[in-house]
Amino acid sequence: MISYSFCPVCGKPLSEGVIEGRTRMFCASCGWVHYRNPLPVAVAYTVNRHNELLVIRRAHEPAINEWALPGGFLEEGEEPHEGCLRELMEETSLDGRVERLIGIYHRNVDLYGSLLIVAYKVVVVDHECMTPNHEVSEAGFFGECNCPQINIPLHRHIIEENRRFENLAGVTGNPVL
Amino acid sequence: MISYSFCPVCGKPLSEGVIEGRTRMFCASCGWVHYRNPLPVAVAYTVNRHNELLVIRRAHEPAINEWALPGGFLEEGEEPHEGCLRELMEETSLDGRVERLIGIYHRNVDLYGSLLIVAYKVVVVDHECMTPNHEVSEAGFFGECNCPQINIPLHRHIIEENRRFENLAGVTGNPVL
Numbered sequence: 001m002i003s004y005s006f007c008p009v010c011g012k013p014l015s016e017g018v019i020e021g022r023t024r025m026f027c028a029s030c031g032w033v034h035y036r037n038p039l040p041v042a043v044a045y046t047v048n049r050h051n052e053l054l055v056i057r058r059a060h061e062p063a064i065n066e067w068a069l070p071g072g073f074l075e076e077g078e079e080p081h082e083g084c085l086r087e088l089m090e091e092t093s094l095d096g097r098v099e100r101l102i103g104i105y106h107r108n109v110d111l112y113g114s115l116l117i118v119a120y121k122v123v124v125v126d127h128e129c130m131t132p133n134h135e136v137s138e139a140g141f142f143g144e145c146n147c148p149q150i151n152i153p154l155h156r157h158i159i160e161e162n163r164r165f166e167n168l169a170g171v172t173g174n175p176v177l
Numbered sequence: 178m179i180s181y182s183f184c185p186v187c188g189k190p191l192s193e194g195v196i197e198g199r200t201r202m203f204c205a206s207c208g209w210v211h212y213r214n215p216l217p218v219a220v221a222y223t224v225n226r227h228n229e230l231l232v233i234r235r236a237h238e239p240a241i242n243e244w245a246l247p248g249g250f251l252e253e254g255e256e257p258h259e260g261c262l263r264e265l266m267e268e269t270s271l272d273g274r275v276e277r278l279i280g281i282y283h284r285n286v287d288l289y290g291s292l293l294i295v296a297y298k299v300v301v302v303d304h305e306c307m308t309p310n311h312e313v314s315e316a317g318f319f320g321e322c323n324c325p326q327i328n329i330p331l332h333r334h335i336i337e338e339n340r341r342f343e344n345l346a347g348v349t350g351n352p353v354l
Contacts, residue, residue: 002186003186004186005187006186006188007183007185008181008185008191009180009183010183011182011190013188022252032179035252036252036253037217037250037251037252037253038251038252038257039214040214040217074215075199075212075213075214076214076215076290077215078215078291080281080293101278104257104278104281106254106257108254114255116217116251116257116293116295118293
């Protein structure tokens with residue numbers, strides 16, 4: 001994680017001080033304060049019409065080469081479910097529809113710091129045309145028996161939370177991993 | 178909203194360019210990019226043991242003097258439900274327990290730009306000791322009949338979503354506004 005040394009508004013060196021109960025960097029010249037907030041991320045638990053789960057293999061850090069659920073950072077001005085579908089589209093060229101919110105989570109990651117992760121269940125009707133982008137080395141829809149192992153703890157947790165919900169709600173044939 | 182003109186890492190003037198499909202400010206000297214993401218906020222739909230709703234009157238902009246649900250920005254490293262309870266504690270000195278996630282929303286606000294709002298239902302057992310802080314001019318728990326009017330559209334929406342859920346789930350006596 002990068003730390004800030006200069007004021008992005010006026011360019012003067014920043015000072016350190018306690019502001020609103022926390023140690024923060026601030027600009028003694030113009031008053032700008034570096035409030036540090038979690039970065040919002042959307043994750044898409046995506047199934048096709050056969051209820052197979054989409055997993056992608058990450059081509060970048062963090063977790064390079066790991067199998068994962070698609071997702072990425074929300075952009076300014078973006079509804080979280082729209083950001084989720086945009087990330088899915090960018091990474092795989094798939095056009096999805098959000099079915100429901102699965103949950104919201106927090107994780108600290110070395111590369112980016114504090115992340116606020118919003119996970120949605122997404123359904124893709126036409127999955128034939130998948131084209132992974134540069135962030136993805138492999139991608140596919142998998143049933144329970146042939147799904148690559150997912151090691152990222154949060155992604156395993158999201159899959160588990162979705163399974164628990166669907167079991168409670170009586171949804172059949174969900175891709176339990 | 179403040180715009181950035183200088184690199185917070187190396188202090189050089191920023192340039193404008195298209196990076197990952199969006200116009201962003203970046204540092205041609207050290208490579209820092211100003212990715213702009215929604216700022217995460219937690220809102221607490223808070224009831225006491227009589228199922229009365231906590232509403233506070235805002236003492237600061239935005240929406241100064243409006244009646245509202247308590248809440249505020251999530252801090253780095255903070256679980257969203259913990260940030261929700263911290264904000265409740267700071268604004269009212271009340272110790273709450275999160276019952277469930279109500280929903281997640283996006284709004285653009287003049288003062289802060291893009292906000293990602295996480296709303297939780299919170300229950301407070303001991304509400305006798307409430308002490309509003311400097312952000313709050315008045316606060317109280319109200320039943321349906323005597324609740325001050327809440328004009329902030331998102332807060333009305335959160336109340337409505339909670340009502341819809343509780344009606345579906347068969348929860349009785351919820352404070353319908």
